[in-house]
Amino acid sequence: MTTSDTDTRVWAIEAQGVTRRFKDTLALDNVTLNFAKDQIHGLLGRNGAGKTTLMSVMTAQDWPSDGEVYVFGQVPHENEQVLPDICFVREDQRYPEDAMAKHAFAAARDAFENWDEDFAQRLIKDFRLPEKTAIKKMSRGQKSAVGVIIGLASRAPLTVFDEPYMGLDAVARQLFYDRLLQDYSENPRTIVLSSHLIDEIAHLLEHVVVIDQGKILVDESAEALHGRAVTLVGRADAVDQVVGDREVLDREELGRIVRITVLGRLSTEERRLVADLDLDVIPVSLQQLIVHMTRNNVLGQTESEGIS
Numbered sequence: 001m002t003t004s005d006t007d008t009r010v011w012a013i014e015a016q017g018v019t020r021r022f023k024d025t026l027a028l029d030n031v032t033l034n035f036a037k038d039q040i041h042g043l044l045g046r047n048g049a050g051k052t053t054l055m056s057v058m059t060a061q062d063w064p065s066d067g068e069v070y071v072f073g074q075v076p077h078e079n080e081q082v083l084p085d086i087c088f089v090r091e092d093q094r095y096p097e098d099a100m101a102k103h104a105f106a107a108a109r110d111a112f113e114n115w116d117e118d119f120a121q122r123l124i125k126d127f128r129l130p131e132k133t134a135i136k137k138m139s140r141g142q143k144s145a146v147g148v149i150i151g152l153a154s155r156a157p158l159t160v161f162d163e164p165y166m167g168l169d170a171v172a173r174q175l176f177y178d179r180l181l182q183d184y185s186e187n188p189r190t191i192v193l194s195s196h197l198i199d200e201i202a203h204l205l206e207h208v209v210v211i212d213q214g215k216i217l218v219d220e221s222a223e224a225l226h227g228r229a230v231t232l233v234g235r236a237d238a239v240d241q242v243v244g245d246r247e248v249l250d251r252e253e254l255g256r257i258v259r260i261t262v263l264g265r266l267s268t269e270e271r272r273l274v275a276d277l278d279l280d281v282i283p284v285s286l287q288q289l290i291v292h293m294t295r296n297n298v299l300g301q302t303e304s305e306g307i308s
């Protein structure tokens with residue numbers, strides 16, 4: 001079995017130059033990144049960015065067209081040593097025609113060594129899941145709950161949730177976040193979460209990866225990202241004085257007042273200037289930052305390709 005030559009004590013997943021092509025579509029374009037062990041990672045990006053494809057390749061459900069993937073230091077594909085350590089929860093999970101939730105849970109109990117039956121039973125009650133209804137006949141939210149319960153109770157060393165909460169209502173989603181955080185603090189493991197609801201999951205994330213058009217746009221700790229951009233509001237000439245030659249992510253004008261989002265933290269001196277000029281400083285949420293960055297990336301590429 002091939003073993004990655006980087007430090008397998010640190011990385012749960014290593015992707016090296018991973019490309020995935022589907023006929024004319026380049027879903028992953030030479031992706032190189034690592035996911036540290038025992039952290040909660042967010043994999044974020046717009047529709048069609050390549051999230052599901054990357055998750056599928058990393059969990060050995062799909063092969064890369066090029067490049068290498070290692071999970072816990074080994075190539076995971078067709079690897080009986082690593083596959084039992086991976087739980088991939090996806091929205092489009094297929095179940096046999098008459099399968100009920102209890103059948104899915106029994107299969108998960110057999111598949112995952114760390115399966116916690118008491119925890120699963122508590123989650124079934126929390127999510128009010130009907131155990132005797134065929135999964136195919138369940139509501140969208142109930143189907144999602146089946147996946148979420150399997151993902152949590154499996155306690156797999158690598159658990160990957162691809163948009164697990166489609167269809168879950170706000171109460172159920174909050175339940176998922178709370179149970180995940182609580183169980184993760186008691187049983188640390190590597191979690192990868194993809195989501196469109198960025199602000200809802202931002203507080204869970206320790207590491208953030210943003211993918212856009214198959215390329216990695218951001219690969220940073222959540223802490224480093226926090227405060228990476230700031231919005232300044234005030235008189236145009238005063239705001240421009242502080243903005244200087246910083247990269248502008250967004251600019252809105254309302255008469256003589258402007259609202260400009262710039263990359264980078266403000267220095268102590270700049271903060272003083274901001275106070276003297278009577279400007280408002282508004283922190284930028286992870287969701288706003290990613291919206292700005294992916295929007296700018298698309299515009300940048302469109303312009304450079306000469307398409308207006």
Ligand SMILES: Nc1ncnc2c1ncn2[C@@H]1O[C@H](COP(=O)(O)OP(=O)(O)OP(=O)(O)O)[C@@H](O)[C@H]1O
Pocket residue numbers: 022023025026027045046047048049050051052053054
């Ligand atoms: N089996 C496939 N055959 C052809 N194209 C595919 C296939 N799977 C994915 N793609 C294409 O690859 C690109 C990435 O798709 P992917 O599902 O990974 O995106 P995503 O980021 O998960 O999107 P979403 O947030 O909308 O689920 C898209 O352009 C998609 O159409």
